Amino acid sequence: MNKIKLITRGGFDGQTPVTEKPVFKLVEGWNEAELTAPAGVLPAGLWGQVPAGDPYMLHACILTTQPLDPQTFLEVRTGAPTQIRAQYTPSADNTRLTLVRPSDELRVFTPPQALVKLELLIESIGGVNELGSRLREWSEAVFRARDTGVRVARFTASAALPGWLGTLHVIYDSVNVGTITLPTRSIVPLDAVLTVTRKGPGMPTLHAAAGDLFAGGAIAQAIQRSGIIMNNGEQWTWVAD
Structure with a gap:
C-alpha cells in the first residue's frame, strides 16, 4: 500500500494542474510533500509515487484546521474528453474506495484554509502481492477450504x-x-x-x-x-x- 500525504497552505483551488513533481520525504510512515504553488488537479500517477500503468483503489481523506466546508470535494475524472467518474467529500470519517485508472485525473477543491492535508491510501490492483493477486489468493483459498x-x-x-x-x-x-x-x-x-x-x-x-x-x-x-x-x-x- 502507498501512503501519500499532500500539504497545501491556502487550500486546493480545483483548477490548477500540478505538473511539476513535488519533493517527497518519509514522515511518520507517509510519503509527504508540500505543494508550494496553486494546486487543484493532480495526475493519477501522482508523479511516480504509485505503480506505473496499474489501476488502483483510492481512499482519500482531507484534514483541515477549521471544520470541513461542505463545498469540499474530490473528483475522479477521465482525461480528454473529460468525464466525471466520481465526486465526493473525502471527510475524516470517509470509508469510500474509488477505482482510479492511470489515465485519470484527481481534482480537489477546498474553500480557503490556512492548512489543508490530503491523505491518500493507494492499493494497486496489479502486480505481485498487491490487491489483485491477494484477492485471487484469498478466493482460491476459500474455494479450497470449501x-x-x-x-x-x-x-x-x-x-x-x-x-x-x-x-x-x-x-x-x-x-x-x-x-x-x-x-x-x-x-x-x-x-x-x-x-x-x-x-x-x-x-x-x-x-x-x-x-x-x-x-x-x-x-x-x-x-x-x-x-x-x-x-x-x-x-x-x-x-x-
Whole structure:
C-alpha cells in the first residue's frame, strides 16, 4: 500500500494542474510533500509515487484546521474528453474506495484554509502481492477450504449433526424411528448441501435447532425416503420424496 500525504497552505483551488513533481520525504510512515504553488488537479500517477500503468483503489481523506466546508470535494475524472467518474467529500470519517485508472485525473477543491492535508491510501490492483493477486489468493483459498468433496455419514440411532461444508450425505439405517437434529442454521454456508436417505424400516425425522425453521414454518420434517436440505439465508429449504 502507498501512503501519500499532500500539504497545501491556502487550500486546493480545483483548477490548477500540478505538473511539476513535488519533493517527497518519509514522515511518520507517509510519503509527504508540500505543494508550494496553486494546486487543484493532480495526475493519477501522482508523479511516480504509485505503480506505473496499474489501476488502483483510492481512499482519500482531507484534514483541515477549521471544520470541513461542505463545498469540499474530490473528483475522479477521465482525461480528454473529460468525464466525471466520481465526486465526493473525502471527510475524516470517509470509508469510500474509488477505482482510479492511470489515465485519470484527481481534482480537489477546498474553500480557503490556512492548512489543508490530503491523505491518500493507494492499493494497486496489479502486480505481485498487491490487491489483485491477494484477492485471487484469498478466493482460491476459500474455494479450497470449501472444496471438501462429498462426505457420507451413516447413523443407526438419533444424532445431532455438526455444521458442514460442501456436500454431506446422511444415511439413516435402523429399525427404529430416530431424530436427526440440524446444527444452528447460521453456521452452515449457503452453498452447503445435505441429503438424508432412509435405508431401514425406521423413519428419521429432521429437527431444526431452537430458533430455526423449515420453509413453511415447520420445525421438523419426516423423511419417508430421501430429502435434500439447504440454508437459504432465512430458513431451511428442503425437498423430500
